[in-house]
Amino acid sequence: MSVHYQDEQMTLHHGDAATVLATLPSGSVDCIVTSPPYFGLRDYGVDGQIGAEASPAEFVAAMVAVFREARRVLADDGTLWLNLGDSYSGSWGNQGRKTERGTQRPITKPMMQPVHDGRYGDTGGSRTGAIKPGAPPAKNLMGIPWRVAFALQDDGWILRNDIIWSKPNAMPSSVKDRPSNKHEHLFLFTKGPRYWFDLDPIREGDSGRNPGDVWTVATQPFSEAHFATMPPALAERCVQAGCKPHGTVLDPFSGSGTTGYAAAQHDRRYVGIDLSADYLDLSLRTRLAQPTLQIEGEPA
Numbered sequence: 001m002s003v004h005y006q007d008e009q010m011t012l013h014h015g016d017a018a019t020v021l022a023t024l025p026s027g028s029v030d031c032i033v034t035s036p037p038y039f040g041l042r043d044y045g046v047d048g049q050i051g052a053e054a055s056p057a058e059f060v061a062a063m064v065a066v067f068r069e070a071r072r073v074l075a076d077d078g079t080l081w082l083n084l085g086d087s088y089s090g091s092w093g094n095q096g097r098k099t100e101r102g103t104q105r106p107i108t109k110p111m112m113q114p115v116h117d118g119r120y121g122d123t124g125g126s127r128t129g130a131i132k133p134g135a136p137p138a139k140n141l142m143g144i145p146w147r148v149a150f151a152l153q154d155d156g157w158i159l160r161n162d163i164i165w166s167k168p169n170a171m172p173s174s175v176k177d178r179p180s181n182k183h184e185h186l187f188l189f190t191k192g193p194r195y196w197f198d199l200d201p202i203r204e205g206d207s208g209r210n211p212g213d214v215w216t217v218a219t220q221p222f223s224e225a226h227f228a229t230m231p232p233a234l235a236e237r238c239v240q241a242g243c244k245p246h247g248t249v250l251d252p253f254s255g256s257g258t259t260g261y262a263a264a265q266h267d268r269r270y271v272g273i274d275l276s277a278d279y280l281d282l283s284l285r286t287r288l289a290q291p292t293l294q295i296e297g298e299p300a
Contacts, residue, residue, distance in 0.1 A: 035258075
């Protein structure tokens with residue numbers, strides 16, 4: 001069984017995202033909010049991990065496979081909110097080394113060198129590392145988010161928005177031959193032209209204006225995990241706008257449980273999937289913590 005924890009409001013599954021999704025009923029969730037592992041970011045030391053593929057094309061293919069199954073699980077009027085950051089070619093200085101994902105010890109061996117807000121990217125030319133097969137020459141921005149977005153579009157998703165997540169507190173970068181990175185992409189996809197969407201909860205200002213497609217949301221440290229996470233405020237916007245009241249939100253890359261936290265804050269049910277049992281346990285101890293929670297297999 002893939003079920004790691006379950007109660008009336010939440011189900012956490014342990015396993016490969018595509019494999020677990022294949023076991024879930026069609027049309028059983030109303031909204032998907034997720035931030036998958038970025039290509040070339042870290043080696044989490046888990047077999048079958050996404051993000052450590054040999055080439056950008058293989059990463060894109062893995063994303064398509066996961067979200068093809070997720071589209072079946074999503075209700076016909078549902079939405080997908082997909083956060084993805086980019087990667088620079090030739091920045092895998094520590095490629096292939098193991099890390100300790102989900103433990104309380106620092107993760108000290110990223111695939112890429114830290115350049116801003118806990119995410120990872122190129123080192124400004126001082127050190128390029130190995131070039132992955134199929135990747136552009138060193139120092140190229142690979143356009144990973146758009147490669148994935150176009151591939152999902154080709155696979156049948158409707159791409160409705162490219163929302164820019166602007167980070168007002170992005171950490172300074174040491175890069176000297178280009179502007180530093182201070183944004184990521186948040187794509188809004190739908191299954192069809194008609195879907196459930198509520199603008200009211202995310203309106204801005206006294207006039208209640210449409211927030212537009214640039215969302216300024218500060219990053220938020222999550223020290224116990226020792227890796228960068230989607231800030232809860234960003235996930236909450238997606239849940240409020242994209243999931244009908246009392247509906248069910250899915251995150252096939254549950255990680256630290258940010259999406260689950262956002263779902264609980266706004267009275268939605270949650271289904272989370274993660275390849276790492278350590279991550280699931282971490283989320284239960286932290287963002288998903290409730291007095292009555294019990295991890296499957298542990299004594300009451």
